Amino acid sequence: MTVVPPASGEPRRPEGPRNPGDAWVIAESGEKYWGRFGAAGLLAYDAARGILLQHRVSWSHFGGTWGLPGGALHEGESAIAGAIREAQEEAGVPDGAVRARFTSVLDLGIWSYTTVVADVRVPFEPVISDPESVALEWVPVDQVDSRPLHPGFGASWSALRTLLTVRPAVVVDAANVVGSVPDGWWKDRAGAAARLRARLEGLAVPADDLDLGGDEWFPEVSMVVEGQARGIDDDASAVAVIRAEAAGDDAIVAEVERRVTGAETVIAVTSDRKLRERVERAGAGQIRSAGWLLELLAAHG
Template sequence: MTIVPPAPGEPRRPEGPRDPGDAWVIADSGERYWGRFGAAGLLVVDAERGVLLQHRVAWSHFGGTWGLPGGALHEGESAIVGALREAQEEAGVPDGAVRPRLTSVLDLDIWSYTTVVADVQVPFDPVISDPESVALEWVPIDEVDARPLHPGFGSAWPVLRSLLAVRPALVVDAANVVGSVPDGWWKDRAGAAGRLRSELAGVSVPAEAFGTGGTRWFPQVALVVEGQARALEDAADGIDVVRAAGSGDDTIVAEASRRVTAGEAVLVITSDRELRARAEAIGARVQSVGWLRGLLAD
């Protein structure tokens, strides 16, 4: 493997200084990959308009094809941050307009590419904001295959398309999770539930926990609270607080059942054996409180 900067005639960013990540990684076989620290792209999904595709300028790698806004990661930059940054630079994706749903990683040892699938939260029109795009279009999902696709995106598209139908959801037994750590939660149950909610905001879950492809999911979270914890206030953090009017277990099963019926891939978090059996009986998957604690600690 060797690392080389862009050759003359292969400009990456004609304006401004070049980032150290803007370099080719060349495998021993001669194949080359853009991004010294790997690369990432953003697959933006709009429920009404389809997916956002970029028609690549002729001088770029595989110019003339259609692919995702994206590019080389900066040193130490996460794939999600990098994909969003590149999508802002190349397609004018506004801050806060999308919510990550899934990451899918192609890892070649010497180089990796992460596709970040994100759902539109605030509709926007893309803007060609740098020289790398000939056009930016919302393309209906059924019409993507009709475009001349970038080879990498074309290879990944069948799997990515299948994953667009998956809607993951995490249903959390708050009382069971909070009660697993003797940190004084019994003195302020609503406060303890609030701390758990803060930890769950933006949580990512390994894809195998949902039994799906991809690498990690960013699921919708339903936090089921009961008793004094029902005093937990709502917050604009994307987490659904479900207040049990009676039995917490019955409410968890009802919430999980509602989501399973709606076609969501549901993962229930509890260490209660009876509740586990009830959740599995309605088609939900189950992971223990310890599993979730380990995930949040990573």
């Protein structure tokens, strides 16, 4: 692969057609930010090994420092897709190895940078796959700030480190949510439950809704089904389907208790007054109505 030498600290790039996002944004102060459509980086967190850090090559912007694999977004590309793409290009992160937990956005008006914090689901060894890295290492969380960090990452690391301890999980009373919309769900309860599961896939919740830091969270989701809805088809969805063997309310309380025991911050979704009291006693940190969830799903299409 022929590599074109960089100009003025610009990341080195392969010879050939240039992506329109690969350009500097220059502020009135003269400060330069890489990425015409903004930029994003992946903070991959492995509970056993720590954070995947990139030692930046000397000719890059803030060369010689340690930061996150990342770079300029393509036009129309989401921050999560862009961060993972860049991490694959720069560190060989395999497909499906990480799951986004939350995003944190630095928005300067003329330019933005999104840190995508993701949990490693399938352990992997990083591979230097382009010229922008001197080294790639898993660094224990308590040793990250001992490295000479990229200024942007260094400024955000303290807040990001605190949020690494937060793991929100949503437990959904499927019968209550499905039953709140008179769309004929009673004709096919299993089908209605399957449609709700599909909508819950990749659930994104604004941080303000959860009283958390960051900008947007992607919690683990469990939905509890009962009665005829227990006939919902199995699929490869990331949404955990809990089939109540007896009373649905009992299964919901048990799932809340299980999640709380696992040190997760649990958000229970139900409009049933008595059940709301039970899940609160079970340790749910927040209780939201069926209407809250439906509005959230509608806002995200």
